[in-house]
Amino acid sequence: MPEYKRSNMLADKPSGYCPGCLHSLATRLISDVITELGQEDNSLNVISVGCSALNILYWSGDFLSVAHGRAPAAATGIKRTNPERLVFAYQGDGDCAAIGLAEIMSAANRGENFTVIFANNQTYGMTGGQMAPTTLIGQKTTTTVYGRDPATTGYPMKMCELISQLEAPRFVARYALNSPKGVREARAGIKKAFEMQLAGEGFTFIELLTNCPTNWKMSPLDTLEYMNTNTIPYFKPGVYKDVTAKEAE
Amino acid sequence: MSEKRFMKGNEAIAEAAVRGGCRFFAGYPITPQNEIPEYLSWRLPEVGGSYVQGESEIASVNMVYGAAAMGTRAMTSSSGPGISLKAEGISYLAAAGLPALIVNISRGGPGLGSIQPAQSDYLQATKALGHGGFHAMVFAPNSAQEAVDIVYDAWEYAERDRNPVLVLMDGCLGNIMEEVELPPMKELSDADLPDWSLTRRNGRDWQGNITPIYTEAILEGLNAMAGEMYKVWEEDDVKVEEFMVDDAEYVIVAYGIASRVSKEAVLTLRAEGYKVGLIRPITVFPFPKKSIRNLDYDRVKAIIDVEMTIPAQMREDIELQVLDRCPVYEYGRSGGVLLDDEGVLEAVRDIVTGGTF
Amino acid sequence: MVNINVSLCKDCRYCVKFCPKQILKTSGERNERGHFYPVMTDADKCISCAICATMCPEGAIEVTKGGEEA
Numbered sequence: 001m002p003e004y005k006r007s008n009m010l011a012d013k014p015s016g017y018c019p020g021c022l023h024s025l026a027t028r029l030i031s032d033v034i035t036e037l038g039q040e041d042n043s044l045n046v047i048s049v050g051c052s053a054l055n056i057l058y059w060s061g062d063f064l065s066v067a068h069g070r071a072p073a074a075a076t077g078i079k080r081t082n083p084e085r086l087v088f089a090y091q092g093d094g095d096c097a098a099i100g101l102a103e104i105m106s107a108a109n110r111g112e113n114f115t116v117i118f119a120n121n122q123t124y125g126m127t128g129g130q131m132a133p134t135t136l137i138g139q140k141t142t143t144t145v146y147g148r149d150p151a152t153t154g155y156p157m158k159m160c161e162l163i164s165q166l167e168a169p170r171f172v173a174r175y176a177l178n179s180p181k182g183v184r185e186a187r188a189g190i191k192k193a194f195e196m197q198l199a200g201e202g203f204t205f206i207e208l209l210t211n212c213p214t215n216w217k218m219s220p221l222d223t224l225e226y227m228n229t230n231t232i233p234y235f236k237p238g239v240y241k242d243v244t245a246k247e248a249e
Numbered sequence: 250m251s252e253k254r255f256m257k258g259n260e261a262i263a264e265a266a267v268r269g270g271c272r273f274f275a276g277y278p279i280t281p282q283n284e285i286p287e288y289l290s291w292r293l294p295e296v297g298g299s300y301v302q303g304e305s306e307i308a309s310v311n312m313v314y315g316a317a318a319m320g321t322r323a324m325t326s327s328s329g330p331g332i333s334l335k336a337e338g339i340s341y342l343a344a345a346g347l348p349a350l351i352v353n354i355s356r357g358g359p360g361l362g363s364i365q366p367a368q369s370d371y372l373q374a375t376k377a378l379g380h381g382g383f384h385a386m387v388f389a390p391n392s393a394q395e396a397v398d399i400v401y402d403a404w405e406y407a408e409r410d411r412n413p414v415l416v417l418m419d420g421c422l423g424n425i426m427e428e429v430e431l432p433p434m435k436e437l438s439d440a441d442l443p444d445w446s447l448t449r450r451n452g453r454d455w456q457g458n459i460t461p462i463y464t465e466a467i468l469e470g471l472n473a474m475a476g477e478m479y480k481v482w483e484e485d486d487v488k489v490e491e492f493m494v495d496d497a498e499y500v501i502v503a504y505g506i507a508s509r510v511s512k513e514a515v516l517t518l519r520a521e522g523y524k525v526g527l528i529r530p531i532t533v534f535p536f537p538k539k540s541i542r543n544l545d546y547d548r549v550k551a552i553i554d555v556e557m558t559i560p561a562q563m564r565e566d567i568e569l570q571v572l573d574r575c576p577v578y579e580y581g582r583s584g585g586v587l588l589d590d591e592g593v594l595e596a597v598r599d600i601v602t603g604g605t606f
Numbered sequence: 607m608v609n610i611n612v613s614l615c616k617d618c619r620y621c622v623k624f625c626p627k628q629i630l631k632t633s634g635e636r637n638e639r640g641h642f643y644p645v646m647t648d649a650d651k652c653i654s655c656a657i658c659a660t661m662c663p664e665g666a667i668e669v670t671k672g673g674e675e676a
Binding site for chain 1: 301307309313316321323337338345450454460461
Binding site for chain 3: 004
């Protein structure tokens with residue numbers, strides 16, 4: 001029978017996240033996988049800036065907090081000098097898809113042997129809900145009060161599609177955390193990425209579609225439905241690149 | 250075992266870094282410092298280290314941030330425009346208490362400026378290497394040998410203080426070839442890894458975390474501790490060369506390449522019977538305040554600030570110590586135009602002969 | 607069986623929504639942080655599928671096999 005036990009990677013206190021925030025679910029999933037793999041003492045969480053960084057408030061493992069967007073660069077310095085560590089960067093959408101675009105694309109292209117977990121909630125949560133690079137067309141934010149207009153702000157950035165075009169990345173996948181099925185698949189995807197890293201495979205990238213009840217101005221349950229009808233049709237979940245699958249053929 | 254070699258200043262810095270324990274370098278090409286990353290790209294792998302050519306100066310300094318957090322002796326190098334980009338990361342290094350070596354082989358500025366040598370980054374180096382109000386120790390060697398000696402021990406300061414260290418040179422010193430005596434390789438083991446570092450190789454069994462963000466009360470405390478550290482530097486770590494200053498009536502203050510040209514002027518003018526001396530800051534931060542403050546102003550008639558930049562940037566630091574007890578003049582060339590013996594000599598001679606300079 | 611650490615709960619109601627047996631309900635009780643937390647209404651119907659735990663952002667729900675005490 002299935003069972004669940006909270007990982008000891010999380011301190012015994014509530015997260016710093018708002019009610020229903022899927023950042024906390026993502027953090028919980030990562031902690032579950034690290035525990036399952038027995039990597040509690042070997043994992044190193046590289047955190048940049050934004051709500052994604054709030055997981056340091058209850059993360060019990062090692063972490064390094066770095067500048068906005070620079071987690072893939074710092075992780076490069078870590079992993080090159082300490083290749084045995086299980087290193088992952090946890091980045092939000094402003095962090096990964098705007099200010100840190102050069103860092104994520106270059107680290108991916110170098111095939112650095114670490115994992116980037118990218119939480120895409122289509123808004124700048126910590127600063128109060130401004131437009132993110134991933135904000136959907138028509139989605140209202142504090143800097144797109146009439147809805148995002150592609151004529152002046154372009155289109156939502158599709159990171160999995162971009163990164164999977166590069167030669168070096170080994171595993172690139174997107175999961176939606178708004179359903180039990182999506183969460184289970186995401187957990188399996190994170191586990192696969194970590195196992196590939198531990199085997200020295202190279203760069204792995206996991207995008208998690210998340211929400212922001214506070215800045216979307218919806219109840220947590222309504223955000224899950226909004227994701228079904230708006231987010232998922234644009235950011236399609238799936239495995240975008242899996243070199244191990246090709247090798248198995 | 251030490252050995253003598255004939256090397257470019259930039260290459261000498263790179264080799265001295267390796268011998269001083271550097272095992273990680275990340276950087277982005279920019280003239281006139283390219284020999285540093287070029288040399289380290291093959292040299293670091295020879296000693297089990299890592300070299301990464303970053304996608305930008307910003308990425309490079311953040312790679313250094315990551316490596317430094319693991320206790321690895323890490324460095325990056327650049328020139329003015331690139332140092333501006335690294336400002337973010339240098340500020341974060343200071344905030345997170347991470348040691349690292351930053352080398353600035355400076356060129357003409359502002360902006361893209363010129364690729365030719367200039368001492369245009371003194372104010373940036375000594376007053377605001379990044380946002381937030383912090384300082385790094387700034388060494389300004391005036392020869393390849395002195396650069397070797399400073400770089401070799403840079404991490405001793407950086408790890409002592411848990412703070413970045415800056416070596417400030419110019420494109421001239423970086424590119425001229427000189428004989429250097431290289432010190433022996435420092436043999437560091439896992440036991441030497443700092444106890445705060447995030448590596449597990451130091452046997453740590455508690456949660457390691459390093460962060461550049463704090464709650465306000467803690468941050469205020471850290472700011473105050475940094476302020477105290479800067480005062481200790483001023484007492485303990487100032488390096489300065491005083492040349493023929495004891496009886497000098499005219500004192501040149503110059504660092505780096507400008508000090509070499511100025512020394513020639515001192516010797517020439519002494520031969521002509523003028524009592525000229527030279528104060529050469531080797532650390533420009535901490536600035537050698539006492540050397541200038543404690544001059545006998547009944548004897549000293551003028552101070553001349555010679556720099557390879559216009560306007561002179563060190564002048565305010567000098568004037569704060571002179572306190573109007575004698576006039577302070579400045580002479581310089583800028584934009585990548587080199588100081589030459591004749592120019593400095595004429596400018597100083599003008600002043601010592603009561604000319605109209 | 608389901609064990610709810612009510613002090614971690616933030617009342618998002620994901621567990622209530624996704625429970626296939628619809629046996630978790632939001633209680634009228636608040637925890638120390640002011641959140642209404644869920645209660646198990648019919649433990650005999652619980653199939654230990656752990657979907658509630660799967661969806662709980664906080665990891666406030668633990669699930670053990672059968673009817674053993676956690």
